[in-house]
Amino acid sequence: MADQPDGSRSVGIAVNGATGRMGYRQHLLRSLLAIREQGGLARPDGTVLWPEPVLVGRSEATLAGIAHRHGLADWTTDLAAALARPDVQVYFDAQVTAAREPAVRAAIEAGKHIYTEKPVAATLAGAVGLARAADAAGVVHGVVQDKLFLPGLRKLARLVDAGFFGRILSVRGEFGYWVFEGDWQPAQRPSWNYRAADGGGIVMDMFPHWHYLLERLFGRVTAVTAHATTHLPERVDEQGRRYPATADDAAYAIFELAGGIVAQINSSWAVRVHRDELVEFQVDGTEGSAVAGLRECRVQHRATTPRPVWNPDLPETGKFRSQWQPVPDNQDFDNGFKLQWEQFLGQVAAGEPYPLDLWAGARGVQLAELGLQSARQGRRLEVPAL
């Protein structure tokens, strides 16, 4: 990190995949540039960290366009050259999943601190290899776990930490929405997500998220039983060409957690939304229950639980949804990606390990890999400790 005349310390960050959906919008705009707009990241010791992004990608024209739009001067299509620069301390990867492992490996070999999107690699062996290499190189490493930083799930974590639920019994998660096939309306997700050879598939995409949420909120995942399928076998890509969708677009999974908690999570890009949010988790415990989404969280305590009686002969008079109470925000919630960037950069500045590290990322890949294996073999699989 270089000390500047104004007292701030600049942190050079190679942002690879800066042109992508996540790389551009969430990581560059909403995080790194937002930190600059707020005047940098103030550290407890009084120093101010100033992120200096170096945009890395494949298309000169697209990179130049982004750089120009946001007043940035530093961009390159040559990853090796970016990694050779001594003023670049951090390598960040938001490329397509299939391109990640070799790029992160090269960055570790160049001695850079590593921050990366999930899944950290396409295979468990690859993910563990990266975690080991990063430890051996002594660099700080981290993986994006953005859902932990969202208001609804932070309120849920608050309830867990306060012991609101008593003994937690079960978790039900419902995630998904209709991703258009791409013919009469454009698809809302890039086509590589639907091709297995390009690292696509909803299990590899979403199980890493479910893993860190379950692990942080409820306990270690000890076993998985999954059914994965491809509901829509053909889609239309960005160029208007039909292609076979070879990756799974829906997964129906049961995760067993330490302490006997059962989590059942549906993930689908072929479902229409009849929910308040695109993902919702219901947690039931002996003392109370909660339903949390990305932003909202509602609770029902044991003492306010109604007493429904099953009688199909009578119309339902109870308004079940109105019998829940919102959990108040009690604080301002900044963008989750930005909050995690601030945590990670703080650890880099302090030279301290970051707890949401490549090992945590590898455990997410492990769960995805076991989920796919469970679906192929039609059986329950235990999750060995890494």
Ligand SMILES: NC(=O)c1ccc[n+]([C@@H]2O[C@H](COP(=O)([O-])OP(=O)(O)OC[C@H]3O[C@@H](n4cnc5c(N)ncnc54)[C@H](O)[C@@H]3O)[C@@H](O)[C@H]2O)c1
């Ligand atoms: N944390 C989250 O909530 C979240 C959400 C969506 C995606 N992701 C992850 O972020 C990563 C990027 O996803 P995205 O939706 O931004 O994808 P995207 O297709 O919009 O962007 C992909 C980026 O990778 C680059 N790239 C490098 N090699 C490529 C290749 N061979 N083919 C195509 N593009 C290539 C592209 O130029 C682009 O910058 C994925 O690993 C995905 O799993 C995370």
